[in-house]
Amino acid sequence: MNKNTTEKQSSCLVNRRDFIKLSGSAVALLANGTLKRNVFAARQSRRQKPKNLLLIFTDQQHTNTIAAGGCQYVRTPTLDRLKTSGVSFTQSYSANPVCSPARSCVFTGRTSSETAVYVNGRPIRSDIPNLGQWFSQQTDYETFYAGKWHLPRTYTSNIPGFNVINTGIGGFGYLCDTVMSRACEGFLRNRSKSKQFLLVASFMQPHDICEWLRLNMDKPQEIRYPQLADKFPELPDNFEFDENEPGAIKKRRLGNEPFKGKWNKEQWRYYRWSYYRNIEHLDAEIGRILQALEDCGYAKDTLIVLTSDHGEGLAHHQMVRKNTLYDEAAKVPLLFSWPGHILENSTDTAHLASGLDIMPTLCDYAGITLPKNMRGRSLRPILEGRSVSADNFIVTEVRSNTGRMFRTPSFKYITYQDDSVEQFFDMRTDTGETKNLAASSRYALVLAEHRKMLREWESRLDVPPNVPNADVWRQKT
Amino acid sequence: MREKTINNNPYFLKENIMAKKKQRTIVGSPLTPTLLDELGALSDFPPSSEDFKPAENWDSTYRIWTCHGYRESGNDNVGFLRIKRLINSQSSLTLKVHQEVLQTDALVNIVDATIDCRNNQLASPIQWKVSSWFRGADGKFISELSSNDNGAAAEGLDRSTGDWCLFEAVQRLKTSKETVLTFDMLEGLSLLKKGQHLSYRGLYTTKIGGENIPLHCFVQLGSGILPCEYWLDDHHRLLAVASMNKAYIFDEQAEKITRQIIEEERKSYEKRKSSQRK
Numbered sequence: 001m002n003k004n005t006t007e008k009q010s011s012c013l014v015n016r017r018d019f020i021k022l023s024g025s026a027v028a029l030l031a032n033g034t035l036k037r038n039v040f041a042a043r044q045s046r047r048q049k050p051k052n053l054l055l056i057f058t059d060q061q062h063t064n065t066i067a068a069g070g071c072q073y074v075r076t077p078t079l080d081r082l083k084t085s086g087v088s089f090t091q092s093y094s095a096n097p098v099c100s101p102a103r104s105c106v107f108t109g110r111t112s113s114e115t116a117v118y119v120n121g122r123p124i125r126s127d128i129p130n131l132g133q134w135f136s137q138q139t140d141y142e143t144f145y146a147g148k149w150h151l152p153r154t155y156t157s158n159i160p161g162f163n164v165i166n167t168g169i170g171g172f173g174y175l176c177d178t179v180m181s182r183a184c185e186g187f188l189r190n191r192s193k194s195k196q197f198l199l200v201a202s203f204m205q206p207h208d209i210c211e212w213l214r215l216n217m218d219k220p221q222e223i224r225y226p227q228l229a230d231k232f233p234e235l236p237d238n239f240e241f242d243e244n245e246p247g248a249i250k251k252r253r254l255g256n257e258p259f260k261g262k263w264n265k266e267q268w269r270y271y272r273w274s275y276y277r278n279i280e281h282l283d284a285e286i287g288r289i290l291q292a293l294e295d296c297g298y299a300k301d302t303l304i305v306l307t308s309d310h311g312e313g314l315a316h317h318q319m320v321r322k323n324t325l326y327d328e329a330a331k332v333p334l335l336f337s338w339p340g341h342i343l344e345n346s347t348d349t350a351h352l353a354s355g356l357d358i359m360p361t362l363c364d365y366a367g368i369t370l371p372k373n374m375r376g377r378s379l380r381p382i383l384e385g386r387s388v389s390a391d392n393f394i395v396t397e398v399r400s401n402t403g404r405m406f407r408t409p410s411f412k413y414i415t416y417q418d419d420s421v422e423q424f425f426d427m428r429t430d431t432g433e434t435k436n437l438a439a440s441s442r443y444a445l446v447l448a449e450h451r452k453m454l455r456e457w458e459s460r461l462d463v464p465p466n467v468p469n470a471d472v473w474r475q476k477t
Numbered sequence: 478m479r480e481k482t483i484n485n486n487p488y489f490l491k492e493n494i495m496a497k498k499k500q501r502t503i504v505g506s507p508l509t510p511t512l513l514d515e516l517g518a519l520s521d522f523p524p525s526s527e528d529f530k531p532a533e534n535w536d537s538t539y540r541i542w543t544c545h546g547y548r549e550s551g552n553d554n555v556g557f558l559r560i561k562r563l564i565n566s567q568s569s570l571t572l573k574v575h576q577e578v579l580q581t582d583a584l585v586n587i588v589d590a591t592i593d594c595r596n597n598q599l600a601s602p603i604q605w606k607v608s609s610w611f612r613g614a615d616g617k618f619i620s621e622l623s624s625n626d627n628g629a630a631a632e633g634l635d636r637s638t639g640d641w642c643l644f645e646a647v648q649r650l651k652t653s654k655e656t657v658l659t660f661d662m663l664e665g666l667s668l669l670k671k672g673q674h675l676s677y678r679g680l681y682t683t684k685i686g687g688e689n690i691p692l693h694c695f696v697q698l699g700s701g702i703l704p705c706e707y708w709l710d711d712h713h714r715l716l717a718v719a720s721m722n723k724a725y726i727f728d729e730q731a732e733k734i735t736r737q738i739i740e741e742e743r744k745s746y747e748k749r750k751s752s753q754r755k
Contacts, residue, residue: 075671075700075701153581154581155580155581155582156581156582157581157582157584158753165622166580166581166582166584167580167581167584167586168580168581169543169553169555169578169579169580169581172543172555172722172723174703174720174721174722174723175541175543175555175578175723176580178665179578179580179586182586182588182609182622182624183586183609183611183622185609185624186609186610186611186621186622186623186624187621187622189624190620190621190622190623190624191621208703208721208722210546211544211545211546211721211722212703212721212722213546214503214504214505214545214546214547215504215505215506215507215508215544215546215721215722216505216506216507217503217505217506218505218506219505219506224507224704225696225698225704227674227676227698228698257503260503261505274703274721277700277701277702277703278703280670280700280701280702281701281702283701284664284668284669284670284701285668287668288667288668292624
């Protein structure tokens, strides 16, 4: 990566934390560049740096899939350990709940419309550095990547900025995650301890639920294993859905296997049971890597981050898979662990977090400056128990750059291009997103504020010309 | 012997896969031997023979096949598993396991294991050695990714087994509804999966190559796994193991087929690499 190319990026952009702090009159100051950002840079040099960084990336993991986090349907000893040894965020969102776009955001800190990865299977725009490229330039960390990449190839032996531990066989989590975790185990056990590393272990599970849906669509009247019936999880409270949804959501639901196969409630519950078994498989494979980390003496010097590209419908709103802006698809687990250095057994319910925050956080811990135009923020102050305002917002994009979610601490606003139906939920009283308040006069003012804030955020993006639908958003601003 | 083989099965030809990508049909049902045959995953099963004695020495090879959930595309052979059973004494046996799974860009993961087992219903492991190693596209061993592990079960731990051990144990179980086993499983001799149940489902008439063949089915249910069905002929030879999107299919040609696939993948990888260089 040519460093000059990354510096050419527009410098008048703001991260979203600064933006909400400054929205209103102060925005003008940012626009002409008189206010500088990066609130944590000044303190970086004084702080302790982890010797190693391990980013565990899962695929399609619903936020409520950890036993220690209250999920009663799974056994997750590894995820439980990770959760209780560090900080977990309950309000963490994917920046785009689809595989490739979400990954582009995590690995660049930029929105999917900016990275030009607005659908699956596209490469990251070449003038935006990824995590591996940035760390290779700016740090002494050796950078390694194992498992699913999907930018553009699902698995590849060639990822810019990373030494690739090349495993993966397409779309089969059970087989390829086992091989990937074995490779990571070998990597940890064999490497020289003298050099610090950044390792990304990118799992395919619990994405196997996609194949499960295709292999279990038919014959909902017959449950193949009746002995399991009393073990099936209950349906979620928000199983029913609002008939007056945006058209894109309705269409997506009808195209999914449960509607094609005319599932009954028991089949929905069997699907949920099956999804949790994939989570348990994932948990065991992560456990193999963490055991190797422990055995090799890396554990106390390694900051571990775990997150996912997006969630899973899991029968909420009668949805499966991803690609919607309801919490089940848009929310993701986000865990940090570095015992002795960050808070332990801490659940953060106050702050909104995003996949866009991973890169700034890792850069902060590595003690390096950020690439320009990061859209997220470092979560380090929160991880270390310092007082941080929870008055921020996050934005999630979806559906080939046609949908947007604007989430503030109290509300969630969803809008799609070419669709007059907007959604507006009060997330304090309606966490299941069952009552659309967009048409309620009582919320007209606050809804208008959300529209305005989204437009202002949109106007500051650096979207390349080859991204579809970008003009429509620009015209709205 | 039927004429149909894996190599001339239309589902396995890449040009057909491309052509059919746009007209994919969802499979809709869990993998069974009948469905595997419909999907072109079976070449043939050996005729059921009383010469096969599950409690004696034997050597079985399984092709590892994966399914994307569509009938027309995305279904592939990805490797093989060979298990060799050796009698040690009245009370113990040894399983020698060799598995190769092809990865992206012609990388191959190889797992070798030697497991000394009790001669009980579950073939409970007593002690074992397992190694995982990788061969690159150039065929060379990648030493920095290999790992080795030795283990031994604690005294009295006879309600546990391993996934490879179950391939052996299931062939000695009674094909009766009374057969219900509860145990913990050490998957790949390394990952503990508690609370497993193995039970006999029944005798099913499966349709393979136009013939009706009766096969016995056991099912394993438990934490950390999707339901896993074991299909055996009437002389208790294990012919197929299917769990969600993957199947182990008894096939004496499995190793040869895998080697061919690896070779093709190597050539295609080299071609990709050289075109990138240009």
